[in-house]
Amino acid sequence: MNARPVRPDMTPALVSPRLRLARLAWERALSTEGVDSGYAGESGFWQTDYRGEVLPGVLAIARSDARYDVELHLRAAWPTPPLHEVARSIREDVVASAARMGLAQALGALEIAFGDMAEPPLGGS
Amino acid sequence: MRAEATVATEEQTGSGGRQEAASASAIEPSGHSDGGSTNIADAVVTKIAGIAAREVPGVHDLGGGAARAMGSMTQRVGLGDERTQGVSVEVGEREAAVDLTLVVDYGESIPQVAEAIRSNIVKRVEGITGLSVTEVNISVNDLYFPGDDDRSTEEQTG
Secondary structure, three states, X not given: OOOOOOOOOOOHHHOOHHHHXXXXXXXXXXXXXXEEEEOOOOOOOOEEEEOOEEEEOEEEEEOOOOOEEEEEEEEEOOOOOOHHHHHHHHHHHHHHXXXXXXXOOOEEEEEEEEXXXXXXXXXXX | OHHHHHHHXXXXXXXXXXXXXXXXXXXXXXXXXXXXXXXXXXHHHHHHHHHHHHOOOOEEEEOOHHHHHXXXXXXXXXXXXXXXXXXXXXXXXXXXXXXXXXXXXOOOOHHHHHHHHHHHHHHHHHHHHOOEEEEEEEEEEEEEOOOHHHHHHHHHHO
């Protein structure tokens, strides 16, 4: 891909909806209780480069209808709350944030995968 | 919804849901909604089951003799994960089955320890993942006697 790197001084309107959605979903997920971090996978496949920084655990994929499906790959925190509740909370937060930022029409399906879990130290929980 | 699915499965498979869990193992444990799906990896279920087993008093260690020997070697070089050794899971769309191999402290009642492990794993896995645990198979492969570690350390050094 020959796309130019996005400059830090660019206004949000000049950043592509794909990157804005990836950034938004990633930030909302990481601010949710029960999420430890993004999970890029063993090979680092699930990550997005955003303004030169890497967002591990998020992909935004273009669809033919001008929307973007967003995949979040996450490491659950410990102690671990019910994961489906965590996912529901993330989903609601991302949808609301996308609407506030004028990205509701760009957001397609939001897939949430818990690929790993943070662990308590051995000898205690 | 899940209760209905579980009941139907038990009626179909008789003694347990292992067949259902195995046949659905290609499908991610997921919850679908209009906005997308939620998937929980097998590795997460394995870690939860391992941690839940270790929480029970009387459980000295997880894994068989070879697994523990290999585990201690790989952990020393930073490759192993003690929390998942001796745990294997089969995860279906809505159900999971867990197999455990472990060492029990000498003097503990093995049936009571096993029942406590079962109960804790079911509580943790169902509470965190929403999966229904159909069975927890426990294999006790050794007893731990206090002083075993001291003796093996002395043998290694002297």
